[in-house]
Each structure stands twice: as structure tokens, then as C-alpha cells.
Amino acid sequence: MSQETPRILLVTGPSGAGRLTAIHALEDLGYEIIDNLPLRLVPHLMNEAQAARPLALGIDVRNRDFSLGALIEALDTLSADPRWNVSLVYLDARADVLVRRYSETRRRHPLSPEETAEAGIARELEILQPVRSRADVLIDTSELTPHDLRAEISRWFDPETNGGLSVSVESFSFKRGTPRGLDMVFDGRFLNNPYWEPSLRKMNGRDPEVQAYVGADPNYEEFFSKVHDLVEFLLPQYSREGKSYLSIGFGCTGGQHRSVALAENLFKALATAGWQVSIRHRELERHASVHS
Missing domain, CATH: 3.40.50.300 (P-loop containing nucleotide triphosphate hydrolases)
Structure with missing residues (x-):
């Protein structure tokens, strides 16, 4: 279209x-x-x-x-x-x-x-x-x-930024339920959890220290590479079909560390590749709202 x-x-x-x-x-x-x-x-x-x-x-x-x-x-x-x-x-x-x-x-x-x-x-x-x-x-x-x-x-x-396929990447906590409306969901709970590292517990997946910790898991590189390859393969197919919106979710236990790091990295990879992409961290937004 x-x-x-x-x-x-x-x-x-x-x-x-x-x-x-x-x-x-x-x-x-x-x-x-x-x-x-x-x-x-x-x-x-x-x-x-x-x-x-x-x-x-x-x-x-x-x-x-x-x-x-x-x-x-x-x-x-x-x-x-x-x-x-x-x-x-x-x-x-x-x-x-x-x-x-x-x-x-x-x-x-x-x-x-x-x-x-x-x-x-x-x-x-x-x-x-x-x-x-x-x-x-x-x-x-x-x-x-x-x-x-x-x-x-x-x-x-927003008409100023929209046109073609719009991709949304979201992180969330499985404890609070999978967000409704996601087209694709990936589970990051098998990765090493930064929560159990006292120095990282109060940080989140946007912090370089947490991203480095998650990225050091022996399974991370292969997992993320396969997810990235799958998404990059599917996006042109969806675009040719005329699909306007695609929502991708990453979940983990608390929605603060692993899922945030995964979402951030996919967001950056898709943006670098020229896709129109936005990002949302459900639990971080909720935490900020509660403490504001």
C-alpha cells in the first residue's frame, strides 16, 4: 500500500x-x-x-x-x-x-x-x-x-512521523500480566537476573552497567541475534502486506532489568536500520508515576 x-x-x-x-x-x-x-x-x-x-x-x-x-x-x-x-x-x-x-x-x-x-x-x-x-x-x-x-x-x-509501518517495542513484567495488543512477545526470564546483584538492583535496563551484565550472559548474544533476525525478516513482509502497526514486547520477572535492556537494544537496532520505531517501558513508567 x-x-x-x-x-x-x-x-x-x-x-x-x-x-x-x-x-x-x-x-x-x-x-x-x-x-x-x-x-x-x-x-x-x-x-x-x-x-x-x-x-x-x-x-x-x-x-x-x-x-x-x-x-x-x-x-x-x-x-x-x-x-x-x-x-x-x-x-x-x-x-x-x-x-x-x-x-x-x-x-x-x-x-x-x-x-x-x-x-x-x-x-x-x-x-x-x-x-x-x-x-x-x-x-x-x-x-x-x-x-x-x-x-x-x-x-x-502523529502524521509528521507516521507513514508506512510503525513499530512499537515495549518491556513489561510477566507478574503484572502481558500487555494487551502485542503482536509478538519474547520471554527474557532465562537470562541472568541483575536484581540479584546488590549494586545493580536499584538500576534498570537503560543503565550501561545493567546492559553489560545482561549482555554478558552466555545465552544473550544468540538469543538477541535470533530475535533481531526474525524481526528484520518479518518487517518487510508486514510492510508489503500493508500492515501499518506492529507491537513487540519483551517480558521478564520484574520488568525493570532484562526486558528493558532487550527492548532498548532492539529499539536501537531497528532505528539504526531505518525503521520507524518507538519504545515504552511499562513498569518503569508505572514506578515513576507512583513516586512522582
Whole structure:
């Protein structure tokens, strides 16, 4: 797919997951925004829309003619149109987080105006599951502030830096679960753990001392070389297929040392090779937020 093909983002997800924040962030990035457009009007919009600016369509269960079938049909119609580069962006969050957000705002859930928010959230998550499985980019906002989410949207969709295949590399702790939305996951827990070295425990995988320690493991060089070769082989294939986004994750026990070092090294290797790549360290960001 040509990099000149104008972009359309369909932005959806459960109520309370941050769709409006994402829409506003996209507007600040120069996207033309249309929120809650009736789904039956999507084909007409595609015939009338100008290609001068990228377009973001906000869709949720409050759309007047919303149904799972109508949303899937709209997605299929857009994806089949060669005039547009279409991506489905799904803003997600854990059910307990959505319940907490509703309790804080004291709003009624659109799918359970006379029931508890829990009932509406469970209903909506079930309805949207087939849509979630088709997402090109899945952003879990459970532990993101609105500021963090805006930064994440910019990282993925800034028109000044985006075009072709965008690669995201992330480190995380398996103890806290694998991040949702990763396309590829690599486990670094077999490598020597710097945590057990007192002088390295309070450092992280961005520090040269930790990177040297991890890199000195007898298995590191072969493992990283195989991962790097696999990723470098796959990226051109995904790019030719027209895939716009690829997310790669490295996990370890605590998400502070080995996974961070691996992610940093892959990020640098891909950037040096000319790929458009960004990086995120989930546990380091969480630790910084807790102590700020």
C-alpha cells in the first residue's frame, strides 16, 4: 500500500476507556474528526471526504444505529476501499478500572441506565469482543492518565512521523500480566537476573552497567541475534502486506532489568536500520508515576 494513501482511523472501545481523550489528541495532531457518525452514513462519507487530511471516526455504542453487524460491515467497507489506508484503533481497559471510573464520575452506563454500571460494562465488553479481536492497534488505558494516553496516541499516529509501518517495542513484567495488543512477545526470564546483584538492583535496563551484565550472559548474544533476525525478516513482509502497526514486547520477572535492556537494544537496532520505531517501558513508567 502506498504511503501516500490517506489514513482513516476508526476509534472505538468500551465506554470509559478514553475514546474521547484519544479523539481530542488526534484532532490536535491535525486529524479531521467525526464523532458518533451514524454507521449507515460511512459509505457516503467516504465518497465525499477529501484526502487532504487524515480522518478519525469515533464510534461507540451510543451511535444511533450501532450494532456489531453494522460496525463490522462499516469496517469491511472501508478496508476494501483502495483510496484509504484504514486502521481500527481499540481503546481498552480492565473491567474493574471501568467500574472505578464510572463510580468516580457517577455517570450512568449507556447500556444499563436503570442498572448498575457493572452490568452495562459487562454487556458492552461482550458486544465489542469481536471488534477488539480485529483491532490494528489496541491501547490498554487501565494504568494510563489522560496525559499518558495523549502521548501514546501521538507516538502511534502523529502524521509528521507516521507513514508506512510503525513499530512499537515495549518491556513489561510477566507478574503484572502481558500487555494487551502485542503482536509478538519474547520471554527474557532465562537470562541472568541483575536484581540479584546488590549494586545493580536499584538500576534498570537503560543503565550501561545493567546492559553489560545482561549482555554478558552466555545465552544473550544468540538469543538477541535470533530475535533481531526474525524481526528484520518479518518487517518487510508486514510492510508489503500493508500492515501499518506492529507491537513487540519483551517480558521478564520484574520488568525493570532484562526486558528493558532487550527492548532498548532492539529499539536501537531497528532505528539504526531505518525503521520507524518507538519504545515504552511499562513498569518503569508505572514506578515513576507512583513516586512522582
